[in-house]
Amino acid sequence: MSRRQGPAARPARRPAARPVLRLGEAVSLPIDRRALTVGMLVVVAILLAGFLTLTLGSLGIAPAQLLPALFSDPGGTEGFVLSRLRGPRLTVAIATGAALGVSGALFQTVTRNPLGSPDVIGLGVGASAGAATVGLLYPGVLPVPAGALIGAAVAIVLVWLGTGRGFSSPARFIIVGIGVSAMGSAYTQFVIARAGREQALVLSAYLNGTLASRGWDDAVLIWGALAALVPIALLLGRRLHLIEMGDEMADALGARSGRTRIASIAVAVCLSAAAVSVAGPIAFVALTAPQIAKRLGRSPGTGILLSALTGALILVAADLLVQQSLMGVQLPVGILTAVVGGVYLGYLLIRESRKGTL
Amino acid sequence: MALVLLLLAVLLSLAVGNKAIPLEGVWLALTDPAGSYTDTVVASRIPRTILGVLAGAALAVSGVVMQGLTRNPLGDPGLLGVNVGAAAAIVTAVAFFGVGSAATSVWIALPGAFAAVVVVYALGTGPRGASPVRLVLAGAVVSAVIAAYIQAIALSRPDVFDSYRYWVIGSLAGRDPGTAGEVAPFIVVGLLVSIAIAPALNTLALGDDTATALGANTARTRILGAVATTLLCAASTAAVGPIGFVGLAVPHIVRGITGADHRWLIAYSAVLGPVLLLVADVVGRVLLSPQELMVGVVTAFIGAPILLIAVRRMRGSA
Numbered sequence: 046m047s048r049r050q051g052p053a054a055r056p057a058r059r060p061a062a063r064p065v066l067r068l069g070e071a072v073s074l075p076i077d078r079r080a081l082t083v084g085m086l087v088v089v090a091i092l093l094a095g096f097l098t099l100t101l102g103s104l105g106i107a108p109a110q111l112l113p114a115l116f117s118d119p120g121g122t123e124g125f126v127l128s129r130l131r132g133p134r135l136t137v138a139i140a141t142g143a144a145l146g147v148s149g150a151l152f153q154t155v156t157r158n159p160l161g162s163p164d165v166i167g168l169g170v171g172a173s174a175g176a177a178t179v180g181l182l183y184p185g186v187l188p189v190p191a192g193a194l195i196g197a198a199v200a201i202v203l204v205w206l207g208t209g210r211g212f213s214s215p216a217r218f219i220i221v222g223i224g225v226s227a228m229g230s231a232y233t234q235f236v237i238a239r240a241g242r243e244q245a246l247v248l249s250a251y252l253n254g255t256l257a258s259r260g261w262d263d264a265v266l267i268w269g270a271l272a273a274l275v276p277i278a279l280l281l282g283r284r285l286h287l288i289e290m291g292d293e294m295a296d297a298l299g300a301r302s303g304r305t306r307i308a309s310i311a312v313a314v315c316l317s318a319a320a321v322s323v324a325g326p327i328a329f330v331a332l333t334a335p336q337i338a339k340r341l342g343r344s345p346g347t348g349i350l351l352s353a354l355t356g357a358l359i360l361v362a363a364d365l366l367v368q369q370s371l372m373g374v375q376l377p378v379g380i381l382t383a384v385v386g387g388v389y390l391g392y393l394l395i396r397e398s399r400k401g402t403l
Numbered sequence: 404m405a406l407v408l409l410l411l412a413v414l415l416s417l418a419v420g421n422k423a424i425p426l427e428g429v430w431l432a433l434t435d436p437a438g439s440y441t442d443t444v445v446a447s448r449i450p451r452t453i454l455g456v457l458a459g460a461a462l463a464v465s466g467v468v469m470q471g472l473t474r475n476p477l478g479d480p481g482l483l484g485v486n487v488g489a490a491a492a493i494v495t496a497v498a499f500f501g502v503g504s505a506a507t508s509v510w511i512a513l514p515g516a517f518a519a520v521v522v523v524y525a526l527g528t529g530p531r532g533a534s535p536v537r538l539v540l541a542g543a544v545v546s547a548v549i550a551a552y553i554q555a556i557a558l559s560r561p562d563v564f565d566s567y568r569y570w571v572i573g574s575l576a577g578r579d580p581g582t583a584g585e586v587a588p589f590i591v592v593g594l595l596v597s598i599a600i601a602p603a604l605n606t607l608a609l610g611d612d613t614a615t616a617l618g619a620n621t622a623r624t625r626i627l628g629a630v631a632t633t634l635l636c637a638a639s640t641a642a643v644g645p646i647g648f649v650g651l652a653v654p655h656i657v658r659g660i661t662g663a664d665h666r667w668l669i670a671y672s673a674v675l676g677p678v679l680l681l682v683a684d685v686v687g688r689v690l691l692s693p694q695e696l697m698v699g700v701v702t703a704f705i706g707a708p709i710l711l712i713a714v715r716r717m718r719g720s721a
Contacts, residue, residue: 223539
């Protein structure tokens with residue numbers, strides 16, 4: 046994860062409560078000390094989970110040999126585990142979790158509601174339907190990520206049209222999203238039945254989301270998407286803070302609420318589509334990561350970088366649990382996140398009702 | 404009119420499939436069976452057609468009762484997670500206790516469906532009562548969690564669940580011929596209770612306070628309504644798996660024909676629910692011929708747009 050600090054961070058020009066990172070005129074990120082500490086801790090936790098992922102289990106690499114194995118190709122079983130099995134899987138898990146976290150943070154800020162997340166409103170399912178169409182029905186016409194992007198775009202347009210009021214009414218937005226999700230997953234089922242292939246892994250990837258047997262090309266795709274889109278998300282972050290205060294206020298402060306909102310949604314849709322095209326619709330990471338990040342960082346608004354880190358941690362930890370579970374078979378990681386994230390969503394629902402925001 | 408549609412749907416369901424049979428052939432096979440090949444084909448389609456009629460009526464009527472009880476246009480046993488609750492109970496019983504027959508699975512499905520109703524209402528009721536949006540969201544949450552649980556069990560015990568693969572998504576095909584007979588008593592009782600409380604539902608539609616002032620026993624209506632929906636959902640799920648959106652779509656269509664009187668709503672829904680389910684099943688058979696698409700997939704695709712329309716029609720805060 047790119048955490049720009051140290052030499053790049055120059056002191057703020059005027060006395061401020063917190064140091065500010067500036068890159069020319071375009072970028073100025075206030076650095077929150079608490080967020081920084083928490084971010085570091087999350088990074089350490091990701092490294093720990095990654096370490097466990099590589100070392101545990103019957104094919105695990107002995108902890109003492111891990112460091113040498115990382116820097117020189119060890120060959121043999123260890124080399125195979127590292128370069129074919131768990132290495133790419135871990136790399137993809139980190140980036141996919143981060144992409145989902147950022148996508149969720151953007152969406153929740155735009156809709157001003159923790160429930161307005163890509164998973165609740167059918168974005169992941171839409172992307173999955175698109176990916177399944179391109180991957181199974183018409184293989185070779187378009188690359189799968191392009192299919193996922195089209196699917197996600199169709200889903201978001203359907204939701205937007207379905208509400209009839211744009212994105213301003215969270216309640217409608219969510220219900221329409223549930224409807225669009227139902228249609229999307231029904232369509233995916235149709236495609237799978239039509240394709241009629243007995244590749245259980247591929248199919249469960251399109252339905253539940255899994256990280257099993259990911260390769261380096263997946264890693265390149267998802268890291269590339271992160272590298273291209275996270276900087277844009279960060280640039281949008283400050284304006285989004287203003288939008289959280291309300292459209293009129295934001296417009297008065299020059300944040301151009303309409304344009305910022307559309308740009309944020311576009312970035313979030315692209316990130317979701319990228320995540321889905323490597324791992325399928327992994328449920329509820331995009332919902333929970335920004336919420337946990339918000340509580341950890343105790344910052345107003347949604348920290349995009351911290352959401353990315355939290356998302357990565359959630360997915361790596363969930364995938365670790367799935368890989369080392371004692372159930373005999375490896376379940377798709379999306380099933381685990383659906384259960385845990387669903388319970389969390391239930392909790393959010395109760396809390397939002399106490400506050401009366403829904 | 405509605406009955407004619409039902410007859411047509413039943414005939415279609417008997418006629419269409421991998422081996423298509425002209426309608427007069429179906430009629431002949433039914434009225435004057437001569438033991439020919441056609442007769443065998445039609446006979447093989449009779450069990451799933453009967454199942455479709457029973458389950459369609461059960462789902463549609465339970466939708467009417469739910470919508471009436473909660474004064475919520477978005478009530479649907481699939482949407483509110485009741486069907487998956489029932490399915491989860493059955494899946495658990497099959498995986499861990501080796502339960503097989505449909506009649507026992509109805510008894511197992513009952514507590515599952517009831518638990519799902521309780522959880523969804525507990526989650527969906529805020530300080531200002533249960534709003535449609537909150538209920539649907541609570542239903543979506545509960546469904547997501549339970550569906551993941553079902554998937555987890557089904558994937559980790561593939562040997563047990565090979566025959567349930569289509570049932571988990573909702574399908575009329577591949578059930579024992581005796582299934583319909585085993586679930587029918589539950590559905591009939593559920594339908595009778597629903598018809599009995601229809602006038603009370605009309606009173607309830609005026610609002611709790613007005614209904615109480617008019618002398619209606621709202622608590623009793625709610626309990627009976629909950630019993631009826633639980634029975635209907637549990638029985639239909641045990642028979643055909645968790646099928647969504649029939650209970651949402653049919654009452655909405657029927658309301659356009661009959662108006663808001665629950666007595667007519669229930670009568671028409673009991674007839675048109677099977678029509679929708681059978682037609683969806685026929686579509687599923689034709690679409691991917693020679694394979695079949697699960698009927699639950701087709702109803703979701705037909706029903707979800709109706710959800711969008713229903714939401715757009717809702718006024719006020721939602």
